[in-house]
Amino acid sequence: MPERRTVQKARRDKRAGKSPTTQAGEFVHEEIRKVRRGQHGARSPQQAIAIGLSKARRAGVPLRPPAKGKAKARTRKSAEYAYEAGQGKRKTRRRPRVSRAVSQALKREPRGTASRAALSKQARSAASRRSASARSAAARKAAKTKGQAQRSAAAKKAARTRARRRR
Structure with missing residues (x-):
């Protein structure tokens, strides 16, 4: 469950006319804060980012799932499910056992993946996959x-x- 402050920040971004990815960024920030505080861990910076994006979609941020060929089929399906749930097109069923299992698994993961160095490396590698013109336009x-x-x-x-x- 995202914090109320995070949802408010995302709504403020939406009112300011910012893109869905910027709105979702608030949820990613929250996830990174949680890992740094030690509430849970993540296997990689990408996992922390993915958790944040999923929470954003479920909270109603209109962030579309990745296109075919951009991500694994399993990832796309999960993103589609979260997106539909957030847009009110799908009923979500509570699954306490699964929820508990996920929480326990995340608690066993390392915390260093949200360090400044790890996130910097992730950002550089993500930027290097984009063209200079795309970066400039953004x-x-x-x-x-x-x-x-x-x-x-x-x-x-x-x-x-x-x-x-x-x-």
């Missing part, structure tokens, strides 16, 4: 929905990063 789109104060802060941060890399 950055331009993000800048449109940022707002003046945040855009200014982001520009200052970018300038500091560039200065640090020149040294």
Whole structure:
């Protein structure tokens, strides 16, 4: 069950006209926080991200399941199920035994997968699979929905990063 604060943040993102992936990002952040706090673990950063995306879909974020060929059939089916549940097109049955088993299994997983280094490595590898133009277009789109104060802060941060890399 996602925290109320997370659902509120996702709704705020939706009102601001941000994309479903940005809205779902709030749920991914929550999952990473949970792993860092030690509430449960994850086998890899990708697993923590997948759990967050699933929770987002179930909470009603209109994040479409991956297209055919983009993910394993099992992953796609799971995403479709979560998406339909969140959109109210499917009734979800409570399965306490399965729920408990999943919780117990996650508690046995390592916590280091949500470390700064692990997430940085995951982000770099994900970005490297996209073209430079796709990355640039995403950055331009993000800048449109940022707002003046945040855009200014982001520009200052970018300038500091560039200065640090020149040294």
